[in-house]
Amino acid sequence: MPKRFLVAACLAAVLVAAFSLAGPWRARQSGPSRTVEMSMRDYSFNGQNPTLTFEPGERIRFVVTNDETTRVLHNFRIVGMDVPCGPPLKPGERREIVVSIPKSGEFAYTCCTHPGMGGKLVVAGR
Numbered sequence: 001m002p003k004r005f006l007v008a009a010c011l012a013a014v015l016v017a018a019f020s021l022a023g024p025w026r027a028r029q030s031g032p033s034r035t036v037e038m039s040m041r042d043y044s045f046n047g048q049n050p051t052l053t054f055e056p057g058e059r060i061r062f063v064v065t066n067d068e069t070t071r072v073l074h075n076f077r078i079v080g081m082d083v084p085c086g087p088p089l090k091p092g093e094r095r096e097i098v099v100s101i102p103k104s105g106e107f108a109y110t111c112c113t114h115p116g117m118g119g120k121l122v123v124a125g126r
Contacts, residue, residue, distance in 0.1 A: 032061035032098055040074040040089070040111065041067040049119035052109075056123055058101045065094040075112035078121065080105070085112035 036052065038045050054060060064076040066089040073088035076095065083097055101123055110118030 032059045034058070035061040035063060038062055038064040038076065038109075039067045040064060040076070040117075043111075043114055043117050045109070045111075045117070045119060049117070051120045051122060053122045053124055054101045055125040056101060056103045060099055060101060062097045062099070063094060064089070064097070066091050073113060074117075077110055077112055079108040079110065081107050081121075088113060 039047070041047075062076070064074075066072075066074045068074070068091040071091065073090060075085045075088050076097070077083050077085045078097075078099065081099055081102070083099060086095060089095060101121075104123050106123070107121040108118055109121055
């Protein structure tokens with residue numbers, strides 16, 4: 001009986017250790033750490049094409065919405081982060097894009113159809 005108890009206790013300890021190590025890792029990888037809303041209107045993002053700052057390794061959900069009141073089409077891409085232009089967004093349409101932020105760098109976000117409409121993503125920290 002003591003030998004069985006020792007084996008069961010060791011197995012339980014291994015399982016507890018495995019779940020405690022795997023749990024936080026799975027939580028980080030499963031979904032975005034935050035959401036960034038991007039309103040496209042009057043040929044700018046969020047009114048002024050802001051510089052956005054992120055930490056390396058973050059997973060970010062961008063929610064881009066064409067908030068124009070006329071028939072102006074917009075789009076969204078991040079240059080250098082494998083976020084290409086998709087189909088144009090009509091007024092009222094929105095798109096969600098989830099990206100993993102790289103270790104370092106500066107990247108441009110732009111509207112594919114309107115040169116000059118865009119800003120910077122800066123990766124800083126850690």
